Amino acid sequence: MRDTDARKLQILGAIVEDYVSTREPVGSKSLLDRHELGVSAATVRNDMSSLEEEGLIHQPHTSAGRIPTDKGYRAFVDHVATVKPLSAPERRAIQTLLEDSGDVEELLGRTVRLMAQLTQQVAMVQYPARRQARIRHVELVKVAESLLLVVLITESGRVDQRTVPVFAGQPAEFYVDLRDQLNRVVSGREVTDLQLPLTDLCEAVPHQDRPGTTEVAEAFVALAATRAEDRIMLAGTSNIARSALDFTQDVEPLLDVLEEQLVLMRLFTEMHALPGAVEVRIGSELQDQALHQAAVVGAGYGGGSHLAILGPSRMDYVAGISTVQAIARYVSRYLE
Amino acid sequence: MRDTDARKLQILGAIVEDYVSTREPVGSKSLLDRHELGVSAATVRNDMSSLEEEGLIHQPHTSAGRIPTDKGYRAFVDHVATVKPLSAPERRAIQTLLEDSGDVEELLGRTVRLMAQLTQQVAMVQYPARRQARIRHVELVKVAESLLLVVLITESGRVDQRTVPVFAGQPAEFYVDLRDQLNRVVSGREVTDLQLPLTDLCEAVPHQDRPGTTEVAEAFVALAATRAEDRIMLAGTSNIARSALDFTQDVEPLLDVLEEQLVLMRLFTEMHALPGAVEVRIGSELQDQALHQAAVVGAGYGGGSHLAILGPSRMDYVAGISTVQAIARYVSRYLE
DNA sequence: AGCTGGCACTTGCCCACGCCGAGTGCCAAT
């Protein structure tokens, strides 16, 4: 019995492998041609119909080969797929990527592009998550007579800035002073927890400075709010076009989903992979209708954030998982 | 004679219009069904063969309708196409876009996405060009014991930042002082013209401060260099997939070109449209082989920069030109 | 001259038909 089960998984693996590479339903005969299974075609057929009863594979029509179902891919990922070490050039690409990177944003931007290139799928990276967004420093720069630049730096190393129009005529020292006060009040706080201390600050200020202070405080809250908002970086969306043949239905709704980003946000919030661990969602396991032909391979990185690739459920899971995991680990390590 | 020419152009326009909307070669009969030309089918046929002799349209095979050639599209754009005012919702979308925008980068990011959405093509925006990149202000922020944030603000309103590791132990005042010196030396200068003044600055500094000054100066030059490098923002690359049917050949090389961005850079450097003016490049007018089935509608904005859409040469030029022009003008106006 | 209606000719597209081959399920034998 154990033997039979093991062989059935082996056959499932072979089917997935062949189907992914040939894009055609695979039959017992052609399976034997490409794999050393050590059994006859009839045996393979028996196992196949057994696999079909379990709902792991499925026949488009009588007298055709089998293709894996979502459940089949799931079983493949859980029980058959192994992580393959990356090739030397791939590893080198990741390392040079990490080495000469400026700030975190740029690093993630390169990461997502590289991931798209290596996997030939759509790649996405979630920005460092909200929970670690403590404020480290605030800077105010007067860039013109009535234009102020507000810069916000968070513990995670991310830098956000925004220019705001201000009342003209405030001396430069006013902003130096305001900056010091702001820093005293907000540094170390969560970006989501600013309203109260800022209100206090505005009230503590001398009366004639009230308007100037308020406008900066408001701009600051707005900046912090956009900061808290999770952002997603995407790359390689055009790879969908490359693999359009892998989608049996129309790809338009899928493209719309990518454009929207809303569904992707939910996707990320549903992920719970720890840093370096991989999580796979296949077809109907994904909530959204438009993603029913797709699969997502994600991994955690840094402190609770995620990155992922998205492709047709008929994708090379072994390569995908390996690449995503490697990238997540490298990036995590780089972010200390 | 003048009459004949005018009618021929009218017929060319009708052919382009029909072909763009139906995607099928258009014949004399169906042309009459959809347009009020006031002449008979035979006359249209005569004009058509005349247009064909001039190389403006072309027959895929005998006994088929005609399709415009690149030259035909060119004539259409030059002599037939008119700018159509945008619809109210479109204009509103652009305005709300501009209103609540933070910094220039964010503004351009939204612009490029909106442009992709409105035209259903690939949209691209060139960053404010190098030539106007005078430095307005430099800011140094000590964010941790041995980590310094260098912020560079240029006249065009763009903000770039980069964190650099520095020797620990410099007091905060050192950086305040250094910042003031830097600003005195570099503000108003071109970002490409920094090496000399910075070398001077380093040499003027007291001996014990030399290393600390040098490392900041170097980081600053590096930052200014990446600043000078033209960057391109892309959006809607997946729209290529949507209009894949509009490309007779394979779209892969086209996708590769978009991924590369190098060809796009050259594309932009070849553009010379003044702010608010539109420039169209069609098919073989574009240098790159991969773009021979594509067309680019670009416009100048701001001080010498450009934005554009890219789609199949069989695109709706009237809508494209109108949208691109409107966006370029709105953005130019917003950037003062 | 230029425009028009008529007409004969061309040719790609669509569809119906039939063959072929890959694949299946089942069964008797080992």
Place this chain on the structure above:
DNA sequence: ATTGGCACTCGGCGTGGGCAAGTGCCAGCT
């Protein structure tokens, strides 16, 4: 439990004829 054999199924593909849309040309009209 496994295997070789066998009859059956059915989608894909190549073939061929009819159809519709389109063309070029010509003679006649304004």
